Amino acid sequence: MSAIRKLLGLLVVACACQAQAAPPPITSFFNNSAFNGAVLSPNGRYLAAFIGANDQRDGLAVVDLSDLSAHMVAQFADTDIGRAHWINNERLLFSTVDKSVAQRDVRYGPGLFVVDRDGKHFRQLAKRNNPFFQNGDGGRELLPWHTFMLDQAGAQDSEEVYVTDADIRGAGILVASDLLRLNTRTGLTHAVEHPGVARGWLLDQHGQPRVVETLEQNIETIHYLDPATAQWRALASFNAYTGGAGGFDPLAFGPDGTLYVTSRAGRDRSALYRYDLVHGKLAEQPMLELEGFDFSGHLIISNDRLLGVRVHGDAEGTVWFDAGMQALQKTVDAMLPGTINLITPPSRSETPWMLVQSYSDKQPRRTLVFNTESKRMSEVGSLAPQIKPAEMGSRELVHYAARDGRDIPAWLTLPPGGKDQHLPMVVLVHGGPFMRGGSWNWNADAQFLATRGYAVLEPEFRGSVGFGDAHFRAGWKQWGLKMQDDVADGTRWAIAQGTADAKRICIAGASYGGYATLMGLINDPELYRCGVNWVGVTDIDLMYDSGWRYASDLPQGWKQYGMPALIGDRVKDAAQLQATSPLRQAARVTQPLLLAYGGADVRVPITHGLKFYDAVKAGNPNVEWIEYPEEGHGWALPKNRIDFWTRVEKFLDKNIGAR
Known part of the structure; x- marks a missing residue:
């Protein structure tokens, strides 16, 4: 276990x-x-829940826990309520998200609203970028549409909260995130002064701003507002993209004012530490560490x-x-x-x-x-709520050895019953790639495939985060190389274990997973009978420059400092990037292939898919193309998710036939 x-x-x-x-x-x-979570009031007497019913938009309901009575306190006809915080025991701050539109058709910001727990004193505080809502109550000018809720609840003991004023440019690139103290009754704000270009904030145990993280070119600096001097002072500076000695991530302030941080402190895996603000250093020993995982x-x-x-x-x-x-x-x-x-x-x-x-x-x-x-x-x-646990498959964390001996974690989901051998299998490669792929939980994609009779293997290949610094750094500049080998080695492990039928394996994934799908078909054609790539990268050069017609939300700093170190330098590593480009090797993809892209994608613009489709279809008659013009980097609308996975099910049944 x-x-x-x-x-x-x-x-x-x-x-x-x-x-x-x-x-x-x-x-x-x-x-x-129809249900999207709930939050307790500070005193625990009330519960705020996000609920949609009878084909209505998601509203905000408050449950009185003394008698479990509930009533809707806020609901819109044209949008959904997405997030909420209790300002205090009597009042809620919330924003909206429109679940009926995909990225192309988004017209409004989330806005900012307040309402009492009994539904009274509703007020709009920030615009949704709607010309019909330019002014608030009594003609008061609203805050701009790029005013967002903070991801921290704050003090929850007054009428005031902290919100961020985001500087967003181009195709949604965050440049800076300033902090405002907002009185939710009057709508008046006060800007928090700070050094540098702010990118992140941490409130202390009293709900007051105490830490700001700034970014200057590739250097991240953590500043602390010292209550003794009322002045900001730097605690640490390090490379924002590649890390460095002395780096840490501020987590929270404890009730006594202790700052808790996560840090590697010279170790492979990060842990939870107390930070000595007087002497500017970590405690000698971690407070909590997890076996086998970063904290x-x-x-x-x-x-x-x-x-x-x-x-x-x-x-x-x-x-x-x-x-x-x-x-x-x-x-x-x-x-x-x-x-x-x-x-x-x-x-x-x-x-x-x-x-x-x-x-x-x-x-x-x-x-x-x-x-x-x-x-x-x-x-x-x-x-x-329609999912019945008895009809789902089992999911476990497994480990296998890569060809160079590196331990690779992976998530293996089996069909209901879980004892069949020599199953048709889908190797599902996570996106990012510098992120953690999975967890032991209910996963819609994996369980959908498992209930259709497929084993699902999701490798945490080198470069994935959460499994130690060495595992992460081993993936630098390894797109299409050792990262790809890890996926192939996992596939061979599943065959050797008797889990997978060697003649019925398909590789699939989105974003980086789509890239790995194509490179899997190119590098290991004997392993994979087919591939499914949605919103996948097809050429690293296109990540650097997708052309004037296609907007990209990749920040310039990431392209200048992050990508050359972690993925490959466009000039110095040009030969490697060409050798690991699916687009340049499209003629080698001869297996059946399903391609799906969003017409409004700014993370992996559709030019990746269009160029690859034009190149591959010349020599491969078994290529299916799907385009969802309104979608971005993934499918926001249920109709498109259902259409896509229906096509995937038919494609898999045709090529590796579970039933």
């Missing part, structure tokens, strides 16, 4: 049921959810006490320092067996209510509320 589930003491029992004759409908995997997580603080840390190793779980919360975790786990159960207490609890999120590899995340006195558990909503 893997690290986080060992830590939680959970036993996840594999389903022994027989595979269903008729798999679950595709809509249950790829429709928008990722956040502090859990309630009533001015640090109760525990939410962590993300193989799965998301909790390390509790508080004995009472440890006992409560055992109680909740006994009531919800076979799942990981994440307990979140209110920040200033006055009631016995707590929020619980429950999930497994077969169960999509559910949100519940739990009364610690009555032991009453009530479900609030589920992200995919």
Whole structure:
């Protein structure tokens, strides 16, 4: 059993049921959810939930936990409510997102709104870039459309919050992110003075700005606002793209003002440390580290006490320092067996209510509320309510050795029942590529394929983050080379294990995963019978310059400082970039291929797909082209997700035939 589930003491029992004759409908995997999460009020008396019902837009509902009565406090006819924070126990700040349009048709910003928990005193604070909403109440000028909610709740004890004023240019490139203190009753703001070009902020235990991260060319600097002097001072500077000695990531301030950070501190894997603000250095020993993973997580603080840390190793779980919360975790786990159960207490609890999120590899995340006195558990909503866990396949973290001996983690999802051998298999390559690919949870893409009879292998090839610095750096300048070998070695491992039928394997992926799909068909034609590439890179030169007709949201700093070091220098590594370009080797792709691109994509502009399609179809009659003109870098609209995966299912059945 893997690290986080060992830590939680959970036993996840594999389903022994027989595979269903008729798999679950595709809509249950790829429709928008009518429930999109919930947040407790600071005192724990109320719950704000994002709910859509009866074909209406997602609204904001407030549940009174004393009697579990609920009422909608805000809802629009032309957009959905996307995010919300409690300003205090009586008032909510929220923004919107339009789920009915894809990237091409986005016309409005998220706006900024406030409303009391009883639905009264609704007010718009920031524009949605709509000419009909230029002024607020009483003719007051609204904040600009590029005013965004901060990703931190703040003090939650007054009418004031902090919001960001983003400098966004071109095709959505963030240049700077300034901070404003906003009075939600009057709409008046005060700009927070700071050094440099701000890119990120951290509030302290009192909800006040205390840390700002700035970027100057390729140098990131972490500044601290010293309360003793009321002056900013630099704590650390390092290369924003390649890291460096002394680098760390500010995480949070504890109730006593201690700064907690994540850092490698000369080790391979990052851990959670206390930072000494007086002497400007890390504690000698980490406070918390995860076996086999870089630290990722956040502090859990309630009533001015640090109760525990939410962590993300193989799965998301909790390390509790508080004995009472440890006992409560055992109680909740006994009531919800076979799942990981994440307990979140209110920040200033006055009631016995707590929020619980429950999930497994077969169960999509559910949100519940739990009364610690009555032991009453009530479900609030589920992200995919039509999914039945008994009909899902098992998902596990496996490891295999690459040809040079490097350990490669991978996620293996098997069809329901999970005991079949020599299965048709899809090797699903994650995007990024410098990100973590998967986790032990319910994954719509992998489970959809598994319920159709396919094994799904998702390698965390070198270059993936979350598995140590050496694993990450081993992927630098390895597009189409050792990164690609890791994927192929995983495929051969699955064959040798008896999991995969060597004659029925398809490679697939989006973005970088689409690039790896094409390079897999080129480098290892004997392994893969077909390929599915959506929104995939087809030439690294096109990432540097996609042409005047196609906008790109890749920042100039990334192209100037990040890409030459991590992917390849356009001049110095020109020969390598040409040798690892799918576009330049399109004639070598002879297997059946499905290509899908978004017409409004600014991350991987559609010119990548168009050029490759023109090149490959000259010698390959088995190429299918799909274009969603309104979509960007992925499918925002359910109709397109359903259409795409329906086509994928037919394509796979035709070429590697699960049934």
